[in-house]
Amino acid sequence: MKVLIISDSHGLTDELVEIKKRHINEVEAIIHCGDSELNDGAEQIQDMLIVKGNCDFLGNFPNEIIETIGTYRFFITHGHLYSVKTTLMKLKYRAEEAQANIVCFGHSHIAGVELVDGTLFINPGSIFLPRMRNEKTYAILELMNGQAIVDFYNLHGEKISNLSTKFQFA
Template sequence: MDYLFVSDAHGDRAVLGKIVTAYQNKVHAIFYNGDSELPADDELFNTMLPVIGNMDFDAMFPDDRQYHDATIDIYQTHGHLYQTELNLNQIRQKVSTLNIEVVTLGHTHQLGAEVIDNKLFINPGSIALPKGPYAYIGGTFAILTVTADTLQVQFYNRDLRAVPELQFSFPR
């Protein structure tokens, strides 16, 4: 089962539309981790599961989301409400008592995938304004593939191409 995570488009609706068109029937769910700068009633969000970012001003976006299906339990937020630009301590405390396997967030514009406190944290980076050591890629999103034994994260660029050196596998 595959799940797509994208964040921080900052008004670049075209790239979000391209991702939705390419993946809406290929992944189980598309999570949008905030800072779209679009209204919550934009038709793109009929296909995506959005949360509010610090640059979103439509109060109809939720602050966070707990997602559950037969395959995975996911906690989604943008990150600004937990000061993730400083560290992950506040969000770690928030999710410590939740029965979830994956935490997904954005806000920092830096991609990452790592297990902390027995939970996989995934930041897809920014699809429009990337920062950090992978900024040269020009924008990224991530797909999580869930199997019985592993959680596999593959990062993609704006051209919807997998970035070979950004593929990670974590045991379940």
């Protein structure tokens, strides 16, 4: 099972369409972790699980989504309500309350993934204005045979090998 994860697109539309087209036939779900800056009726974000970011004034998006995809429970939020720029502790506590296996968030524009006490935290970075690296990024999570593989891609769909990570994950 694969899930496409995007965040912090800040008004970009052509890029969202291109990424969606590129991967639509290989993923079971598409997650947008907020700051799309689009309204909730925008064609570019249809069929996405999308949350409200601190710059989302147009859409009527929820602050968080708890969704089961396959056999995994996802907690999706932008991150600004959980101080993710300074710590993941508040986000970790909320994920525990939600009984989530996987947390998808954005806000910091910093691509990264880590496994904390059995919970996988994924920030796909930003396809608009990345921080801590030059590439504009998004991620694809693949779950199979007790492993979680998180691959990061640049805007052109090229895999960023030095960011990609594999975890043992039940």
